[in-house]
Amino acid sequence: MFSKENLDTLDGLRVRYPVGKPLVLPALWLAQRQFGWISPEVMKYVAGLLDLPVSHVYGVVTFYTMFNTKPVGKYHLQVCTNVSCLLRGGDRLLDHACGRLNIGKGETTTDNRFTITEVECLGSCGTAPAVQVNDDYHENLSVERLDALLNDLR
Amino acid sequence: MEAFTEKLILPDIPDLHRIDVYEKHGGYAALRKALAMKPEEVTEEVKKSNLRGRGGACFPTGLKWTFMPKQTDKQKYLCANGDESEPGTFKDRQIFESNPHLFIEGAIITAYAMGINVVYTYIRGEYARWIEMLQKAVDDAYAKGYIGENILGSSFTTQLYLHRGAGAYICGEESALMNSLEGDRGYPRVKPPFPAQNGLWGCPTTINNIETIANIPVIISRGWEWFSKIGEPKQPGTILYGISGHVNKPGVYELPSGTLLTDLIYKHAGGVPGNKKIKAVIPGGSSTKWIRGEQIEGVKMDAESLKAVGTAIGTAGVIVMDEDTDLVSVILRITRFYHHESCGQFTPCREGCGWMEKILKRFQAGEAAPSDLDLLLDVANNIEGNTICALGDAAAWPVQSFIKLFRDELEKKVRGSKPDAAWVPPPHLVSSKP
Numbered sequence A: 001m002f003s004k005e006n007l008d009t010l011d012g013l014r015v016r017y018p019v020g021k022p023l024v025l026p027a028l029w030l031a032q033r034q035f036g037w038i039s040p041e042v043m044k045y046v047a048g049l050l051d052l053p054v055s056h057v058y059g060v061v062t063f064y065t066m067f068n069t070k071p072v073g074k075y076h077l078q079v080c081t082n083v084s085c086l087l088r089g090g091d092r093l094l095d096h097a098c099g100r101l102n103i104g105k106g107e108t109t110t111d112n113r114f115t116i117t118e119v120e121c122l123g124s125c126g127t128a129p130a131v132q133v134n135d136d137y138h139e140n141l142s143v144e145r146l147d148a149l150l151n152d153l154r
Numbered sequence B: 001m002e003a004f005t006e007k008l009i010l011p012d013i014p015d016l017h018r019i020d021v022y023e024k025h026g027g028y029a030a031l032r033k034a035l036a037m038k039p040e041e042v043t044e045e046v047k048k049s050n051l052r053g054r055g056g057a058c059f060p061t062g063l064k065w066t067f068m069p070k071q072t073d074k075q076k077y078l079c080a081n082g083d084e085s086e087p088g089t090f091k092d093r094q095i096f097e098s099n100p101h102l103f104i105e106g107a108i109i110t111a112y113a114m115g116i117n118v119v120y121t122y123i124r125g126e127y128a129r130w131i132e133m134l135q136k137a138v139d140d141a142y143a144k145g146y147i148g149e150n151i152l153g154s155s156f157t158t159q160l161y162l163h164r165g166a167g168a169y170i171c172g173e174e175s176a177l178m179n180s181l182e183g184d185r186g187y188p189r190v191k192p193p194f195p196a197q198n199g200l201w202g203c204p205t206t207i208n209n210i211e212t213i214a215n216i217p218v219i220i221s222r223g224w225e226w227f228s229k230i231g232e233p234k235q236p237g238t239i240l241y242g243i244s245g246h247v248n249k250p251g252v253y254e255l256p257s258g259t260l261l262t263d264l265i266y267k268h269a270g271g272v273p274g275n276k277k278i279k280a281v282i283p284g285g286s287s288t289k290w291i292r293g294e295q296i297e298g299v300k301m302d303a304e305s306l307k308a309v310g311t312a313i314g315t316a317g318v319i320v321m322d323e324d325t326d327l328v329s330v331i332l333r334i335t336r337f338y339h340h341e342s343c344g345q346f347t348p349c350r351e352g353c354g355w356m357e358k359i360l361k362r363f364q365a366g367e368a369a370p371s372d373l374d375l376l377l378d379v380a381n382n383i384e385g386n387t388i389c390a391l392g393d394a395a396a397w398p399v400q401s402f403i404k405l406f407r408d409e410l411e412k413k414v415r416g417s418k419p420d421a422a423w424v425p426p427p428h429l430v431s432s433k434p
């Protein structure tokens, strides 16, 4: 299931740890990059690869917020509404994005382009409000700048 | 005395993140110097410098290092804590971005001092781009022989690996971090045993914050005596203050410990937009107790001074709220965060955070009963001190201080409310430790 490249990457990481279990996060990251989300099949596959019970992998996947347990759109908008962003309009950005894309929090547009998730502090409080799109941060946003960003992402 | 203005951790040097630039400005000289010392001497230097951890708990760094066993057959580990998820905190990311080699150099010296051969740097999953930046720096440092086998021709060998988290505030708590690194869910462990005896895979482990580690090369190259005189003697050195919220120039400011809070806000961060008054300040990340706007005059930003006004330096993440802020919505948002991030292992924290959120929501909706005020305080008081890790306290402290300082804000939202008869105080809240 993993690409040759991902298998090699994972193998290369083995020397870093005295046992195999710590590879579960790196493996899940590789999986999410390759498949976009962590399906039950992917959990089984990763469990097999690392010789771990599927229940363990499931427990890990569901503990962390960044693993998508259902498919997400091409652009995953992760909008921070925590304290520093709230003070600078992060909640309005969230409402605006939902309104404009006509979806609720945690939902994906029918064309599978956008998913919106409300997230906790991104560590961008000094450049608030912030939105993470896939791996990239967009900071010091306003409703206008968010609109411009959404236009670019279309 | 002259005010100390030098920036030690984030100096204004263009392209300092590049290894050649870092070397040109004296980089990795501290490592060379440390390798010529005995490991105990390095630890002693750090101990005498009075450096205190920058991860939130302010623990004396050198002392922490002495807890590691000298004679042991087991592997020893260093975990550099780059989970940085406390709302209001965004300083370690600046080190990864602007001065990653200072951190790397510090990590190698730290490992040398404790005879550690494997360093893991745990970084929050959201920082994907910063992990790439740091990885580049680590690769360059390996290529130059600053990490790896027989560092700079010495007999000391250590590896440094980055480990990416995946979204969980609790993984910044040191024992949760170790569980997460081991490939388990990030549940905090019951202490004792402490990490220095029983850490990663049951082996001696030390956990230090990124900024703490970045101070080590400075102490080694300039000496403990010089360092210990910067700022407030009980917590010397510069601090990366992060300031956010209602200020004109939010950001990270490196200034000596003990800098006046008002200087930070008005001199450095450009004051409050529209020259509005300040209603409240959170001094050290979302888990620290609040300060009323009228009380910030004369308050200094260091552990002792903030303790004197009933709060703590925490992560030195200052959050400013102007006079127009709906404070109840802020405390509600913070409480919702802790409820969301509670690992859920134990009742007082998991349920207590949920109750606090529920009660605050009633205030926000104008539906709270007058008795809800005491109930809220009761819940907070029963969480504090009754939990396995400090997340419970972190959730309780802001609420406790809010009720003390801003009772009026809550009372305003009670008025005209319909009494809430359906809600009965949870009986097992008074239960003792989990």
Ligand SMILES: Cc1cc2nc3c(=O)[nH]c(=O)nc-3n(C[C@H](O)[C@H](O)[C@H](O)COP(=O)(O)O)c2cc1C
Pocket: B052, B053, B054, B055, B056, B057, B058, B059, B061, B064, B081, B082, B083, B084, B085, B086, B169, B170, B171, B172, B173, B174, B175, B207, B208, B209, B210, B212, B213, B389, B390, B391, B394
């Ligand atoms: C809920 C919780 C979250 C924490 N998050 C972090 C964090 O993100 N980064 C950090 O360095 N320390 C964090 N800490 C503190 C660590 O447990 C630990 O004290 C610290 O990393 C030690 O480093 P220091 O001695 O250099 O400060 C957290 C503690 C708690 C209770």
Ligand code: SF4
Pocket: B170, B187, B188, B341, B342, B343, B344, B345, B346, B347, B349, B350, B387, B388, B389, B390, B391, B392
């Ligand atoms: S205090 Fe909360 S987060 Fe910490 S171990 Fe207990 S339940 Fe988990």
Ligand code: FES
Pocket: A080, A081, A082, A083, A084, A085, A086, A090, A120, A121, A122, A123, A124, A125, A128, A129, A130, B087, B088, B089
């Ligand atoms: S509160 Fe939004 S990035 Fe910190």
